[in-house]
Amino acid sequence: MSSMNKSKVLQALGKRWEVETRWRSMLTMSQKSRKGIEGLGAGYLSRLVESRQKTVDNLERLVALTVESVRRAGGQVYVAETAEDARSYIAELAKRRGVGYVIKSKSMTTEEIELNSLLLSQGIEVVETDLGERLVQLAGQRPSHIIAPAVHLSREEIARLVKEKRGATVPPRPEAITRFFRTDLWTSFQQAEMGITGANLVVAETGHVVLVTNEGNGRLVTTMPRILVSVAGVEKIVESWEEAFNVLRVLPVAAVGRDATSYITVIGPGSMSRHASVPEYHLVLLNNGRLAASRDPWLREALRCIRCAACLDVCPTFRILGGHVFGEIYTGPMGVPWTAITEGVEEASKIAKYCVSCSLCHHACPAEIDIPMAISWVKHASGGGTMRERMLTMYELYARLGAHLPGLFNWLQGSRFSRRVFENLLGIDRHRLMHRFRGGSLYKVLGEEYQRKRSADIVYFPDTYAAYIDWSIGLLTVRVLEALGYSVAVPKTHGSGMPSIQYGFLTKAKKIAAANVERLKDLIKDGVKVVCTEPTAAYCLREAYPKILGTPASQKVAESTHELTSLLAGEAQIQPIKQNQSSQAKVLYHHPCHARLISPQRPSEKLLERIGLSAVYIDYGCCGIAGTWGMRKGAEGFLISAEIGRRVAELILETGCKEIATESSVCAQQLRQFTGLKVRHTIRYIAESLGVQEQPPRLLNF
Amino acid sequence: MREETTGNNPTPLARRFLAKCKENGFQVAYTPSYNDLLSVLSEWSTGWGVGKIVLGGVSAGLAERLRGALSVQSPCEVLGEADLEKLGDLRAGSLGVFRARAGVAETGGLVIIDDWKANLASLIPEYSVGLLKESEVLPDYWELSSLIRKSRPAGLAIISGPSSTSDIELTHVVGVHGPVACGCVVAGFELDE
Ligand code: SF4
Ligand code: SF4
Numbered sequence: 010m011s012s013m014n015k016s017k018v019l020q021a022l023g024k025r026w027e028v029e030t031r032w033r034s035m036l037t038m039s040q041k042s043r044k045g046i047e048g049l050g051a052g053y054l055s056r057l058v059e060s061r062q063k064t065v066d067n068l069e070r071l072v073a074l075t076v077e078s079v080r081r082a083g084g085q086v087y088v089a090e091t092a093e094d095a096r097s098y099i100a101e102l103a104k105r106r107g108v109g110y111v112i113k114s115k116s117m118t119t120e121e122i123e124l125n126s127l128l129l130s131q132g133i134e135v136v137e138t139d140l141g142e143r144l145v146q147l148a149g150q151r152p153s154h155i156i157a158p159a160v161h162l163s164r165e166e167i168a169r170l171v172k173e174k175r176g177a178t179v180p181p182r183p184e185a186i187t188r189f190f191r192t193d194l195w196t197s198f199q200q201a202e203m204g205i206t207g208a209n210l211v212v213a214e215t216g217h218v219v220l221v222t223n224e225g226n227g228r229l230v231t232t233m234p235r236i237l238v239s240v241a242g243v244e245k246i247v248e249s250w251e252e253a254f255n256v257l258r259v260l261p262v263a264a265v266g267r268d269a270t271s272y273i274t275v276i277g278p279g280s281m282s283r284h285a286s287v288p289e290y291h292l293v294l295l296n297n298g299r300l301a302a303s304r305d306p307w308l309r310e311a312l313r314c315i316r317c318a319a320c321l322d323v324c325p326t327f328r329i330l331g332g333h334v335f336g337e338i339y340t341g342p343m344g345v346p347w348t349a350i351t352e353g354v355e356e357a358s359k360i361a362k363y364c365v366s367c368s369l370c371h372h373a374c375p376a377e378i379d380i381p382m383a384i385s386w387v388k389h390a391s392g393g394g395t396m397r398e399r400m401l402t403m404y405e406l407y408a409r410l411g412a413h414l415p416g417l418f419n420w421l422q423g424s425r426f427s428r429r430v431f432e433n434l435l436g437i438d439r440h441r442l443m444h445r446f447r448g449g450s451l452y453k454v455l456g457e458e459y460q461r462k463r464s465a466d467i468v469y470f471p472d473t474y475a476a477y478i479d480w481s482i483g484l485l486t487v488r489v490l491e492a493l494g495y496s497v498a499v500p501k502t503h504g505s506g507m508p509s510i511q512y513g514f515l516t517k518a519k520k521i522a523a524a525n526v527e528r529l530k531d532l533i534k535d536g537v538k539v540v541c542t543e544p545t546a547a548y549c550l551r552e553a554y555p556k557i558l559g560t561p562a563s564q565k566v567a568e569s570t571h572e573l574t575s576l577l578a579g580e581a582q583i584q585p586i587k588q589n590q591s592s593q594a595k596v597l598y599h600h601p602c603h604a605r606l607i608s609p610q611r612p613s614e615k616l617l618e619r620i621g622l623s624a625v626y627i628d629y630g631c632c633g634i635a636g637t638w639g640m641r642k643g644a645e646g647f648l649i650s651a652e653i654g655r656r657v658a659e660l661i662l663e664t665g666c667k668e669i670a671t672e673s674s675v676c677a678q679q680l681r682q683f684t685g686l687k688v689r690h691t692i693r694y695i696a697e698s699l700g701v702q703e704q705p706p707r708l709l710n711f
Numbered sequence: 712m713r714e715e716t717t718g719n720n721p722t723p724l725a726r727r728f729l730a731k732c733k734e735n736g737f738q739v740a741y742t743p744s745y746n747d748l749l750s751v752l753s754e755w756s757t758g759w760g761v762g763k764i765v766l767g768g769v770s771a772g773l774a775e776r777l778r779g780a781l782s783v784q785s786p787c788e789v790l791g792e793a794d795l796e797k798l799g800d801l802r803a804g805s806l807g808v809f810r811a812r813a814g815v816a817e818t819g820g821l822v823i824i825d826d827w828k829a830n831l832a833s834l835i836p837e838y839s840v841g842l843l844k845e846s847e848v849l850p851d852y853w854e855l856s857s858l859i860r861k862s863r864p865a866g867l868a869i870i871s872g873p874s875s876t877s878d879i880e881l882t883h884v885v886g887v888h889g890p891v892a893c894g895c896v897v898a899g900f901e902l903d904e
Pocket of ligand 1: 320323324325326327341342363364365366367368369370371380381384
């Protein structure tokens with residue numbers, strides 16, 4: 010396992026137009042998708058997840074049912090075990106029927122089986138008819154995004170491509186280029202003897218294949234030729250039409266924020282065509298690792314994927330690097346488990362390194378696939394991270410030493426010379442703004458009594474920052490909770506262990522998780538809550554630990570865990586800040602990535618409003634630091650992190666806010682560095698409103 | 712008559728359907744009578760500058776009346792087997808009028824079921840208009856499931872807007888391989904004479 014490929018990253022960063030366009034496009038698409046999903050309501054999503062999970066649980070039975078239905082309707086079905094089987098079947102068929110010209114509608118499964126190259130080697134002309142796919146085909150490239158394959162090409166590049174490959178001069182305008190291909194591809198539609206499609210779904214009860222498209226090429230591919238072949242991964246099967254519509258209702262919403270795409274085409278033996286009905290129909294059902302994945306605890310969830318691309322659009326590293334770096338055939342977040350399913354973990358590990366474990370893809374995924382945990386497992390199964398990454402998992406040890414020797418550590422972090430040494434030895438980029446140490450630990454400041462308490466209303470889990478780097482947040486949290494009438498215990502725990510999860514050291518992560526669960530489990534009887542001020546800690550306790558440990562105790566801890574601000578949101582005592590206390594009227598609220606899964610409703614924003622501030626929120630996604638990753642040297646982290654940080658800062662500064670509220674200590678580090686604004690933990694505003702004094706009063710970091 | 716001027720109002724479900732279709736980029740109309748339908752079709756085809764009209768999957772009686780009336784404006788033919796080899800002639804400047812068998816109100820889509828003529832008329836020409844009866848509007852996809860199970864079609868198409876793409880710099884462009892513009896008419900009268 011290696012870290013990010015330096016030359017590939019630098020090359021990608023060098024393409025300024027691409028980076029800028031992709032970031033803006035993905036930002037817009039993800040905002041549309043989120044808005045659409047929020048407007049859709051939970052019922053639709055849970056029906057989708059249920060339907061998809063039912064497929065995963067019944068894969069073999071559904072394959073048999075589909076085979077029966079298609080044959081009954083007069084079609085031919087071939088169940089291909091491997092990619093090789095599938096492509097040979099189609100190539101043989103084309104040969105037997107004397108096919109010389111094939112048209113295709115967009116299909117990732119045919120990319121997976123590398124069908125085009127085999128057909129071309131047999132002298133068969135293959136024309137992609139989806140506009141984006143056609144452009145990529147003409148450019149001799151592969152798609153860089155699963156639903157926007159040519160998003161990396163500019164209009165000028167496309168116009169040049171048309172000139173070079175099709176011999177036509179078109180003005181570099183999307184309308185003119187589209188118009189050209191309307192005519193150019195019509196010739197192909199008329200000429201083709203065989204049409205090949207993918208499948209968004211296969212409906213087992215009737216044997217139909219469902220295609221979801223916007224351009225109409227899918228309809229023409231299934232209407233014009235005399236032989237029609239559909240290729241579908243077996244996981245695309247749903248049992249009934251009700252289940253098909255559970256997926257079809259959500260898919261366009263998650264993909265582009267719309268209730269419907271222009272066309273849903275349902276095909277099968279004898280379906281509508283220019284020959285009145287399709288004369289010859291074949292369905293190729295592809296296994297290629299899917300059945301095995303349905304029995305794999307880490308990969309089975311990924312089989313629920315509906316290929317909406319919502320995960321790609323939110324992914325911070327994908328937005329910067331794109332699918333030619335972060336991806337093989339399957340790109341971006343979903344590309345990692347899907348590469349593992351179809352090509353094995355070693356191949357998947359080559360792209361897994363571009364994941365920084367922000368968890369936004371899990372939050373965005375309508376099928377609720379825990380992609381980040383699957384990626385961590387791929388990193389783990391392929392041998393874990395690099396030596397430097399292993400050192401980063403010792404972040405807590407570094408923080409503890411800093412708590413003992415704050416003067417020395419603050420000096421080291423400030424000195425140019427030592428920053429160069431840090432950079433060369435530990436791989437921490439010298440340009441990264443580091444947090445200063447306050448000195449001492451929260452446990453020491455609070456005293457033994459809090460550690461020994463066996464019964465309390467709330468168990469506070471401070472994580473590394475509030476325990477060792479700046480205990481003032483921890484102290485303030487305890488005082489606020491006490492002012493609200495809670496008794497609080499603060500048992501000595503390890504940090505959440507996120508770096509171990511992030512870099513794929515799951516054996517170490519398991520040890521840390523087990524120790525923390527062991528420490529917490531006896532304290533959470535009778536509705537006692539575990540409260541975190543660091544969103545990453547809440548994410549680990551709630552989401553990651555039960556998956557890593559799989560024990561009843563970890564489940565119990567998960568169910569008891571809350572983020573501080575979601576607990577405080579229910580407190581009626583929190584009232585507006587009194588006049589003449591220092592406060593900014595307009596505050597930008599930054600919603601940390603790991604908080605999105607835990608408190609998707611943004612309770613902090615509502616709390617800030619409740620205490621009389623005007624909270625401004627922008628859904629720009631990840632601020633780009635992702636824990637220790639954004640601190641890493643150059644192309645391994647900081648350079649990409651800075652690309653994101655600068656863009657996010659621009660959006661924040663445009664709001665005119667002079668201050669930022671957030672809960673994540675690392676987001677604070679990034680936001681301070683790139684906006685230059687003061688960043689404060691939300692608890693500081695709440696404390697102010699309750700009249701709880703800060704001890705000590707000086708703001709050190711955030 | 713067109714939505715805004717009709718004296719005879721559509722049912723709430725049909726109204727919801729038309730509103731959603733409009734949001735999806737259709738031109739929409741509710742026509743209480745045959746004459747209303749005729750005036751909508753001729754108004755739209757004039758607006759689009761249509762040079763030729765083809766009817767696909769429309770009942771023989773209605774097709775005959777429409778052909779007679781619309782031919783005054785532009786040549787109007789009923790799509791038949793003979794056209795299959797010269798579909799290219801329909802690509803530019805023509806309008807396909809097709810009979811849909813259902814509409815889906817929640818998502819705004821016209822459904823063609825097992826009708827190759829309607830399928831071609833909705834797909835090949837530069838413009839297309841789908842006709843359906845008010846009673847054929849279904850609330851949502853799940854109602855369509857029952858219809859599919861009952862009628863067991865070999866194939867269907869749900870059309871929810873003009874053909875479009877955002878493949879070049881994510882700029883939205885209409886009219887890629889299918890119609891550049893499309894219309895949807897809900898008829899308050901019997902279409903299948
Ligand atoms: S966790 Fe974040 S960085 Fe990793 S794949 Fe998902 S969105 Fe991308
Ligand atoms: S993993 Fe989820 S978000 Fe990503 S494409 Fe699949 S369904 Fe969509």
